[in-house]
Amino acid sequence: MKTFGNVVNVFRALLKTHITEGMTVLDATSGNGYDTRFLLDLIGKSGYVFAMDFQEAAIKATAERCSCNGHTPSNLKLICDSHAHLKQYLDSEVLDAAVFNLGYLPGGDKTITTKAESTLAAIDQTLKCLKRGGLMYVLCYIGHPNGEEEYQCLSTKLRLLPQSAFDVMMVDFINQSGKPPIMWVIEKK
Numbered sequence: 781m782k783t784f785g786n787v788v789n790v791f792r793a794l795l796k797t798h799i800t801e802g803m804t805v806l807d808a809t810s811g812n813g814y815d816t817r818f819l820l821d822l823i824g825k826s827g828y829v830f831a832m833d834f835q836e837a838a839i840k841a842t843a844e845r846c847s848c849n850g851h852t853p854s855n856l857k858l859i860c861d862s863h864a865h866l867k868q869y870l871d872s873e874v875l876d877a878a879v880f881n882l883g884y885l886p887g888g889d890k891t892i893t894t895k896a897e898s899t900l901a902a903i904d905q906t907l908k909c910l911k912r913g914g915l916m917y918v919l920c921y922i923g924h925p926n927g928e929e930e931y932q933c934l935s936t937k938l939r940l941l942p943q944s945a946f947d948v949m950m951v952d953f954i955n956q957s958g959k960p961p962i963m964w965v966i967e968k969k
């Protein structure tokens with residue numbers, strides 16, 4: 781039996797240990813809503829989830845996955861916009877956690893994917909929106925055409941974050957064939 785096996789399992793295991801009732805969290809790439817749903821279950825009725833995606837189809841799928849009796853929960857804010865515009869929606873130091881599950885919408889158009897420039901802008905803004913002690917999770921899929929460039933740009937940026945302000949960890953399944961996804965976890969001190 782596997783305990784982890786891939787970064788998504790590690791991601792979820794870490795979220796379960798870190799995210800508790802009442803927290804305020806951001807899903808910066810809501811996609812089909814699986815991560816948003818997972819976060820909603822962890823933060824309970826007293827927490828709050830912001831979920832962003834720039835594709836209407838993704839926001840619709842997220843709303844459907846998270847709805848209860850046909851209603852979107854009152855503690856879920858769905859935002860159909862690029863995460864590069866995040867600061868228009870969030871104040872500084874309000875987030876306990878943020879998740880970026882990068883790439884394209886599964887089942888959607890594979891050419892519509894996260895891009896290094898907007899992801900970097902969104903990560904910068906998210907770091908400001910995190911509370912001290914807050915965590916950001918970034919899952920990066922290196923195996924698709926745009927993924928390698930995005931990985932290189934993010935890797936360069938995250939390595940240069942000042943150690944006085946952030947701890948940056950990387951999860952990489954180094955003996956798996958092909959180019960398995962990796963995850964960075966950034967903690968704001």
Ligand SMILES: C[S@@+](CC[C@H](N)C(=O)[O-])C[C@H]1O[C@@H](n2cnc3c(N)ncnc32)[C@H](O)[C@@H]1O
Pocket residue numbers: 808809810811812813814815816832833834835838861862863864881882883884885886892893894895898899
């Ligand atoms: C791998 S999917 C996310 C999976 C999702 N978290 C889930 O649980 O189903 C990546 C998503 O990022 C979205 N995306 C790409 N660029 C974006 C941007 N600049 N702003 C917001 N969302 C973006 C895509 O539309 C896609 O739905």
